[in-house]
Amino acid sequence: MSAVKPGTLALALGCILSAPVAAWGPVTHQVFACRALDAYDSSCFAAASARSFVLGSSAPDAFKLYLEGGRELHRFDYAAFQLRYAQGNPGTTTENFDAVGYSRAFGTHLAEDAVGHHPDGYLPGGVGATKDHLHEAALDTNQARTFPGLYESQRFAHFGDSVIVFSTAAIRAYGKEKGNALFAKVTREAVAKAMHRFDRLETWEQIASAINIPYRREMVALDPYGPADFNQARANFERASKCSLAAAARWQASMSDLTTSASDARKAVEENVAIMFGQGECQPTSHP
């Protein structure tokens, strides 16, 4: 890998994102969600159900980064619980917010992270937090700029109280089931605050993205597979994207059987990811 000298603005962005490593950035997760819905254009944001799905695809990082103990919610176990909770409590869905779609996408996020963070994956981690974040930011910039049509970042604030009420209830129910007092007593204010802080992070990222001129160079320099140029970097990203989408679809398919347990759905994804990497589908065939 050649040495990268990130621009000052990009470095600032890296600092904004200097919380624990989040694998794919929020824009990349949300664009994956549109592709999963077969709506890779502005139609992705037309209906409340699709918008809720898109929001859910980036949501796990809000809790991981900003809710006390929230790393435990950035897990397949909670994602499966939340989906069953939404399905069992149809009253949590409102005109503006589809709790089931949101919860489906919440799990797809974790499947996508499993691909990104695979030891042979596109975002192996451990490269150094600042570089990891710069890479995520460069990809987010690329994804927002190349989105066919207008990309509309989905924020918690757009969904009013519904998403706060639902998330608080689901986390409390999960806490009760697992004997986790922190979650069982989580307050609506703490949940709302985590969402607000994540929304604000996305706003900063959007501002930094708008002026992130060297993102193409960064995508080449920070790519773990050492591409020769931007086209190769794009191809590497696209390969990782396809695997992420396949893993995401695997989780959804697995959970569509109502008798599937959280751990079985997780194992199905892990097996699927291992097979795809084993067959060389997610990474370039020959490392330079």
Ligand SMILES: [Zn+2]
């Ligand atoms: Zn994540």
